[in-house]
Structure formats: structure tokens, C-alpha cells
Amino acid sequence: MFAIGEFSRLEQVTVKTLRLYDELGLLPPARVDAQTGYRHYSSAQLPRLNRILVLKDLGFDLAAIGRLLERDLPVAELRGMLALRQEEQRAAVAAEKLRLRRVELALAELERNPELMEILVKTGKAQWLASVRATIPNYQSVGQLCGQVFAALGAKAFKATPIAIWHDVEYRESEVDAEAGVLLDSPLEVSAPLLCRELPAVEVAAYLHRGSYQALPGAYQRLSRWIEASGWRIAGPAREVYLHVGYPVRQDDETYLTEIQFPVERTV
């Protein structure tokens, strides 16, 4: 019989840990003195403690370990939980690697440019889009298309966020296949030429651009380079979300905020 401190030293575990495992029922002491409350452990309990530590080392949480320690656990079930754990661990490795790539990329970019590349991959929610699609002479003309949408919706779109979607895959100097509209929380009845459709929840790589629209092409380039380098692939047409515009709209205002988004999917 060992006192809790002796027992803790045998397997390099703290006393706190043993008391916690007692409380959770993972490793009740062999005997508890009813008078003093002192816990006493027997050497026959070392294998159980060791097993707990091994399972913890494999990444199981204490609740799962409790289940794994129950008597009569069929081997098949242990195998199943380990296989599950393996999948989780693979995902964890992949996630940590991706984060490392992002850190390395940020550091490399910082060598060239004193500003951080502030790009985020986020999973949006599904939203509704009331929009009109047309071929327009150039990217700047999307403003008029947006104006059409606001004119058609009137007060119903008073506070909605304007957005543009570029359906062309590559950069075009003319005849741009553009869609302009507003984001909504719920579907809306609209009349031609407007359409209302649901934008599915999708992962997008987003860059928040500040200032003049003239700098947008460079931002698109940096964003698409980042996507490639960070382990993603472009999976849909680019979007521009106009988070802050002034009226009347100018091409050049330092306070403008435009979020450029590319739907993406993982390559690694």
C-alpha cells in the first residue's frame, strides 16, 4: 500500500492528477481511510494508471478513457475507437500543417512588404442574393448594374449589402460577365430582370481591401497567389462585397472597404 505521494512518484504523476482520477472514477484508490480520508493505492493499480496515461498520450480525453477502461470492452470496440482517434489525429496534423504554411507565408511576405497579408478562409452561412446579371463593358461599370438593383428593390434593400460576382474565369478588358446584387437574409419576390437565388454556404478566401478600386487588380493577384500557396484551390467565381462605399460613388476613396472573396476547396 502506498500513500498518494509515493504512488504518484512511481509513475511521475502529480497528486492533483490522482485525486482528479479518483473523483472521475477512473482510478479509485484501493482503500480510503474512513477516518482521515487518506487515499491508499496498491501496486496492483499501477497497470491501470499506466493504461490511463498511455491512452491520454494517444489523445483520448478522460471521458473516452473511462469508457475504454470499462470491463469487458470488446477488442473490436477498442479498435473502432482507435481508428476514430486516428482520423481525428490525421485531421489535427493536417490542420497544424496548414497553419504552419500560413505562418511561413506571412513571414515570407513580410520580407517583401511591410504589411501583413490579411487573408482569412471562412465558412459563410447560406444567404440569399437578389441580383441582375449582364455583360458590361468593364469592371467599373458594375456600379450602374448595382444602381439598377437598388432602383428595382427600392426601400426593401435599403440597408442590404451590395455585392458583385465576376463569372469570367480570367481577367477581361471588355465584355465582362458580371452579376450585381444585394445580400439578404431571406428570399424576396423580385421581377425581371432581377433574379433571387440562394448562395450556398461555402468556404471562401477573403481579403479585405481598403481604399481605391484602382488597386483591386493587384489585390486579386495577391489573393490568388496566397490561395495557391496556402493549400487551397479556387472553386468558383470571385465576389466583391462592398462593405463601405460613399455616395456618390467614386473610384478612389481611402475609406472604401471591399472584401474580395474566392470560393475555395482544399488541395491538401
Next chain:
Amino acid sequence: MFAIGEFSRLEQVTVKTLRLYDELGLLPPARVDAQTGYRHYSSAQLPRLNRILVLKDLGFDLAAIGRLLERDLPVAELRGMLALRQEEQRAAVAAEKLRLRRVELALAELERNPELMEILVKTGKAQWLASVRATIPNYQSVGQLCGQVFAALGAKAFKATPIAIWHDVEYRESEVDAEAGVLLDSPLEVSAPLLCRELPAVEVAAYLHRGSYQALPGAYQRLSRWIEASGWRIAGPAREVYLHVGYPVRQDDETYLTEIQFPVERTV
């Protein structure tokens, strides 16, 4: 000006998160209504929120982000913190990979054997060892060597844990270079042929063996295979810690507990 809910939707952040960032001073709202306590955010705060999210995505904790957001942060310092973050992240990737290897190994071993290989790498504390070293005819004879130690120390070693160290690198049928002794918390004056020395704190791969000593050779094999496969290398002589022996000592008792340890160092 946006209410907190609208603002939260702009960057896919929960309201709870915004309130926390306010409390931590990371992102105080542009205006707080003194009457109602309502928080109001301006679109000019989106870049700051975005920066917070990017830094969080790179793995910084909120305290570090607070420091990084302070005005007049020199680029060199940002670079330094990123480089530090890179090192941490590399370590995190390595640790997750090692854990994945252990899980995969456990699963593979389970295919062959219905019992888990319960091996742990642990970092011990430095301890003192009072021991005698000699060449003995075979592994079983270590019992007599241990007996010498206990006889020489008498009551001073009454409750100490016996241990053996095998100084030969490979398995030997005869003329084993063995050391037997007891583990102590503090140095002890001993007389020849005993020696007292400090065992440094070192990482050991440990396997807790249950039962007969006759099964020890197989345990050594499994342990050394595990060490190789898990990304470690043997870095010193093996030790046997006798956690539970009965008296008189027999070679075969199901309740015996023996921890086999190899000092190890990482290969990856």
C-alpha cells in the same frame, strides 16, 4: 454605424466574441450608448477586426494580438513575433505527427495482438542511486546483487525501490555487465563495493511488464521495436525497475510488476 449583431454578421463572428474583444480592449466599439449600453460599431473598424481574426488564425493568443495591435509597433517586432510563432508552430506540427505515429502504431499492433502496447515516454526527475556493479553469469542472478545492496544498506533502504541497469548493449547469454541498486531521493553515504551516484533526469521509454520474468526478453524486443517505430532512438543502457516483487523472489509470479526503461532521444 452598425449594431453589434449586424457588425458580427459582416465578418462571421459571434456577438459573444465581439463583447469579449470589447472587454479585453482589443476592439472597443466606436460608440457605446451611455443610456442603454448598446454597442455601435463603424465600418472603419472592420480592418481591425479582420486583423484580429487573421492573427488568431496564425495561432496568436488574444494577449499577443493585443500587443501586436498597439500603435507604432515596429515591423521588426512583428517579424520577431512571427518568427517565434513559426518555431512554436513547427514544434506543434512535430508533436502532432509523433502522436499520429503512436496512434497508427497502436492500431497496427492491435491487428496482431489483442492487447495494447502500453508504452510511454516520460521525463523523469533526477534521482540518486546506491548500487553495486559486477559481471554476473546471467540476467537472473541480478537478484543476488540486489540482495547485497539491501544487506549493506540495512534499514536505510527499507522502502526504497530496487532497480537494475544492464550496461551491455546487446543481449548476452553469460558475463552480463550488471548494476543493481536502489533509488533514493537524496544522496547517501555508502561504503565499497557500493557507490552512490546521481541518475540525471532523462527521457525514458517505459513499458510496464506484468508477470513472470521469463517473458522479459519478449518485452525488451517489443519495446525496442516501438522506440524505433515511434521516432526515438535508444540513448543509454536499459533499466529494470522492480515495482512489485514478492518475497521470497521467484522467477514466475503473475503479480510481479517490472518497468523496463530505455533512455531515448528523438530522431525526428
Next chain:
DNA sequence: CTTGACTCTCCCCCCAGGGGAGGCCTTGAG
């Protein structure tokens, strides 16, 4: 005017323990 959607603060919860206070218990030394 009402109703439903928002927002506020405050409190408890997660996980695997760590740190410490205040008080009882054991053990070895004098």
C-alpha cells in the same frame, strides 16, 4: 400599442488539472 427581435449584464460551463488556504494526520528526533 404591441409584439417580436435585439441587446444588455451576470452567472455558470467546458478541459485537465495548477495554486494555494486552512486544517488534520503521521512520523522521526530529541
Next chain:
DNA sequence: CTCAAGGCCTCCCCTGGGGGGAGAGTCAAG
């Protein structure tokens, strides 16, 4: 025998980044 040191007990608060919910106040549209 007593005394002091060190073990051990329970209880409470803390970690990080929020999540969940209670109870109450606020806002905007019909």
C-alpha cells in the same frame, strides 16, 4: 513524551476563448 516538519485532506479560484442561458431593458415595424 512532546514537538516540528512534512503529508494529506477538502474547498475555492484560475487557466483560454468563448458558449448557453436567465432576466430585464430597448428598438422598430405593423
